[in-house]
Amino acid sequence: MxxxxxxxxxxxxxxxxxxxxxxxxxxxxxxxxxxxxxxxxxxxxxxxxxxxxxxxxxxxxxxxxxxxxxxxxxxxxxxxxxxxxxxxxxNAAPVAELALMLLLAAAKFALRYDRALRAGDWRPRYERATPALLLDGKTALILGYGAIGRRVAAACRALGMTTLATRRRLSAPAMDEGTLVHPPAALADLLPRAEALIICLPHTPRTDGLLGAAELGLLPSHSVLVNIGRGRIVDEAALYAALRDGRLRAAGLDVWYSYPPDEAARAAWPPSAYPFHELDNVIMSPHRGGAAxxxxxxxxxxxxxxxxxxxxxxxxxxxxxxxxxx
The missing domain is CATH 3.40.50.720 (NAD(P)-binding Rossmann-like Domain)
Structure with a gap:
């Protein structure tokens, strides 16, 4: 038996x-x-x-x-x-891979150039100024240093980035495989150093609205934000405004603020009350991080x-x- x-x-x-x-x-x-x-x-x-x-x-x-x-x-x-x-x-491996894809696509403005060339427009190739961000030598801050966050940190280090992270069960900074991990209370001190901010946190009462206008305002103006945690960790209106106004260079988002309530709604349902889809500095993904x-x-x-x-x-x-x- x-x-x-x-x-x-x-x-x-x-x-x-x-x-x-x-x-x-x-x-x-x-x-x-x-x-x-x-x-x-x-x-x-x-x-x-x-x-x-x-x-x-x-x-x-x-x-x-x-x-x-x-x-x-x-x-x-x-x-x-x-x-x-x-x-x-x-799903740690596929989600971490998606985070890296969103980071690279957002930092390099891949969709802007893809869209232009599909229309036969070669002009972006000859532009002297480019919005594309070099990641080598930059600093990545990973919020949530669990199974996914560790993989993301390793990938960022492979790109030549310095990696910082936060982890809940930590009382003092500690080095872990090349990443300096901090307690969550250090967030305000870490954000000004984050040229790439990668959110790998769950949505809980403690993380709800963790990043609002004030926190996003602490990031360097050329920063890229990636969210593969949960949408509501970042204030919706503040994120849209920062991207629209250029205070954030770009973002890659796999998690959202509004989801279809039933199968019939899946073909036409906006993921946000704000028109992120109109911004060419945003890469949008329909919460498919774990899919492979x-x-x-x-x-x-x-x-x-x-x-x-x-x-x-x-x-x-x-x-x-x-x-x-x-």
Whole structure:
């Protein structure tokens, strides 16, 4: 008989099952569906319902199959203090790659030149002045030095950049693999040094509106901002104004302020109340940072390792502090 009953809130795809099942310990039983069985011990769900949590008295943990904790899920889980919450960090590589793509595309104004040449316009090649920013020798500040932030820092160092970072669980600056990591309280002192600001933070009550007009005003005027964390970490109006008025040189954004409420709205839904799409110094991406041709394999491999730890009596990794939000 299985010692661990793992329930998914949706059926696995054929590709997911083909990766996951051969990797699992025989002590693990799987089930799937909207209704959680009474004997479930671990629930795999991005947005569990109160009914699912209450249906399984022996539930020990919820695994959110991505990084982060949605606000409504955080509020719900506060009523179930005996249920641990864990994230999967399988998407660190593709998200870090997207951050690097956004940084380079924004710093080099790639879309402006692409758009011109598609129209047969070669004039940008002969312009004496260029808005493109040389990254070599510049300083990158990474907010959130976790699995994604570490990869971003390594990529920036490979470009010849000096890397600084902030991390929540830190009381004093410390060097980590070539990156000087600071406590979050040092943010105001670090922003004037950040010629590239790369946001890898989750959205929590503490990070909501972390960067407003005052904070953006501390950045050097030639700075590039990249956000692959969550949109509302940066004040929407302040970000638009800084980009429109040239106080920020450019931005690459994968996370937004407004999302389609249903499938019917997906074909025509503005991501912001402000016309970022009219600015040629902004690279826009529809929150696809974790998407890659191998995402399903990465997710299921990471999940199998976590579940096997639980089946063997070990503590599962990536535990979330529900009170803090990550």
């Amino acid at each position: 299985a010692d661990l009953h793992v329930h998914f809130d949706r059926p696995l795809t054929a590709d997911e099952a083909a990766v996951l099942k051969p990797l699992l310990s025989p002590a693990i039983a799987l089930s799937a569906g909207a209704d959680a069985p009474a004997d479930a011990t671990i629930l795999i769900s991005g947005r569990p319902t109160r009914e699912q949590l209450a249906a399984a008295p022996g539930l020990r943990a919820v695994v959110i199959p991505w990084a982060g904790l949605p606000g409504e899920t955080r509020d719900l889980l506060a009523d179930f203090p005996g249920v641990a919450v864990h994230n999967l960090h399988h 041709d191998e995402t399903a394999r990465l997710r299921m491999t990471a999940l199998a390792a976590m579940l096997n730890d639980a089946a063997r009596g070990r503590e599962m990794g990536n535990r979330v502090d529900v009170e803090v939000g990550y």
